[in-house]
Amino acid sequence: MDFTLPAEVEETRRKIREFVAAEVLxxxxxxxxxxxxxxxxxxxxxxxxxxxxxxxxWAPQMPVERGGLGFSTVGMAGxxxxxxxxxxxxxxxxxxxxxxxxMFVLNxxxxxxxxxxxxxxxxxGKVRSSFVMTEPAPGAGSDPGLMRTTAERKGxxxxxxxxxxxxxxxxxxxxxxxxxxxxxxxxKGLSAFLFDRDQPGWEIVRRIPxxxxxxxxxxxxxxxxxxxxxxxxxxxxxxxxxxxxQIRLGTARLTHCMRWLGMAKRALEICQPYVAERDSFxxxxxxxxxxxxxxGEAAMxxxxxxxxxxxxxxxxxxxxxxxxxxSMAKIQVADVLHKAVDTAIQLMGAKGYSxxxxxxxxxxxARQARLVDGASEVHxxxxxxxxxxxxxxxxSWS
Ligand SMILES: Cc1cc2nc3c(=O)[nH]c(=O)nc-3n(C[C@H](O)[C@H](O)[C@H](O)COP(=O)(O)OP(=O)(O)OC[C@H]3O[C@@H](n4cnc5c(N)ncnc54)[C@H](O)[C@@H]3O)c2cc1C
Numbered sequence: 001m002d003f004t005l006p007a008e009v010e011e012t013r014r015k016i017r018e019f020v021a022a023e024v025l026x027x028x029x030x031x032x033x034x035x036x037x038x039x040x041x042x043x044x045x046x047x048x049x050x051x052x053x054x055x056x057x058w059a060p061q062m063p064v065e066r067g068g069l070g071f072s073t074v075g076m077a078g079x080x081x082x083x084x085x086x087x088x089x090x091x092x093x094x095x096x097x098x099x100x101x102x103m104f105v106l107n108x109x110x111x112x113x114x115x116x117x118x119x120x121x122x123x124x125g126k127v128r129s130s131f132v133m134t135e136p137a138p139g140a141g142s143d144p145g146l147m148r149t150t151a152e153r154k155g156x157x158x159x160x161x162x163x164x165x166x167x168x169x170x171x172x173x174x175x176x177x178x179x180x181x182x183x184x185x186x187x188k189g190l191s192a193f194l195f196d197r198d199q200p201g202w203e204i205v206r207r208i209p210x211x212x213x214x215x216x217x218x219x220x221x222x223x224x225x226x227x228x229x230x231x232x233x234x235x236x237x238x239x240x241x242x243x244x245x246q247i248r249l250g251t252a253r254l255t256h257c258m259r260w261l262g263m264a265k266r267a268l269e270i271c272q273p274y275v276a277e278r279d280s281f282x283x284x285x286x287x288x289x290x291x292x293x294x295x296g297e298a299a300m301x302x303x304x305x306x307x308x309x310x311x312x313x314x315x316x317x318x319x320x321x322x323x324x325x326x327s328m329a330k331i332q333v334a335d336v337l338h339k340a341v342d343t344a345i346q347l348m349g350a351k352g353y354s355x356x357x358x359x360x361x362x363x364x365x366a367r368q369a370r371l372v373d374g375a376s377e378v379h380x381x382x383x384x385x386x387x388x389x390x391x392x393x394x395x396s397w398s
Contacts, residue, residue: 084262101252190241
């Protein structure tokens with residue numbers, strides 16, 4: 001079994017690391033670089049994105065003919081981690097959520113005409129996008145079967161009515177992928193559509209205030225009251241909404257893991273010089289066994305997360321949905337992110353709690369990891385179902 005990254009991926013990983021150190025970390029450490037929602041200012045982002053593109057480090061997940069690097073999921077796992085060494089990093093290389101998952105699914109399932117209209121501008125960094133699925137209770141959340149937003153067919157158009165919330169990026173997105181109910185069929189009742197921000201019949205009700213820093217465009221509540229979508233902007237077949245969601249989320253969940261691992265590694269990196277230099281009762285913190293235990297445990301937990309992520313990536317590349325593997329990686333890495341950031345804050349004492357380092361930013365951000373794209377409990381339910389069905393084959397190598 002060879003865990004070495006392919007030469008091209010390793011080369012890009014090294015270049016992204018250097019780019020982040022030279023171009024992104026200096027911005028991250030300057031309070032003037034932040035927008036009102038604790039993310040990189042959009043004017044600065046445009047500048048860094050232009051540099052990343054010029055350096056040949058743009059959109060690793062997209063095909064070369066669309067302007068990306070054409071990396072496999074394994075390749076993405078190799079480089080996303082480095083991009084996420086900075087809290088500003090992923091968006092600078094156009095591999096941040098939700099554009100990342102949206103580009104992936106459009107590239108996988110859209111027609112050529114749809115790709116030109118809806119995907120290419122996102123790949124080019126000209127517009128941003130959102131994925132519109134979750135609804136306030138009693139609508140669809142963990143259980144998509146509860147979906148209430150409807151798309152009703154009228155001739156060659158679909159009329160959308162309903163409410164969605166927690167739609168990441170909606171305030172700045174131009175292109176939207178919408179999941180709505182088109183029938184009561186329990187398996188084929190949902191369908192997927194594309195719509196543009198400028199179409200009438202929908203509105204942003206509010207940008208939902210949250211505990212953590214925000215992606216550009218925030219997390220918004222949307223209401224639909226007669227949005228008309230031409231049938232040519234339907235994705236896949238009528239009734240394939242759940243299938244499209246599964247295709248998107250398999251890889252999107254894993255790319256969250258890749259980025260969270262980069263953030264977890266950075267958290268430990270931030271606290272290392274502190275524990276190496278800080279004296280306490282006659283010796284350095286780093287020489288205390290209890291401190292070594294905390295660092296060792298966090299480092300090992302990160303490596304377990306990396307192995308689960310890489311295994312799931314390889315399985316996705318083999319054409320498998322890798323549902324089990326992705327769920328395991330998602331649960332583990334969400335916990336690892338908490339553990340690593342919490343450990344780093346604890347070991348840095350009061351400084352860790354201050355805003356002098358990005359640790360407190362990461363700590364608030366990390367809380368969403370156990371909720372977004374499937375709560376950890378739901379992924380455990382999925383694993384239990386596989387175990388009950390497969391028995392000992394759950395752990396098969398093949
Ligand atoms: C920061 C953030 C960004 C998001 N971005 C988007 C987005 O861009 N687009 C989008 O469509 N959605 C988005 N979401 C929504 C997200 O996918 C949902 O929050 C998630 O699917 C859970 O749904 P829910 O919030 O309705 O929780 P519920 O379904 O109400 O569940 C509440 C809790 O109940 C427990 N639970 C639920 N089901 C089970 C079960 N089967 N077994 C055991 N326990 C269970 C879990 O602890 C869960 O956290 C985002 C959410 C967050 C926090």
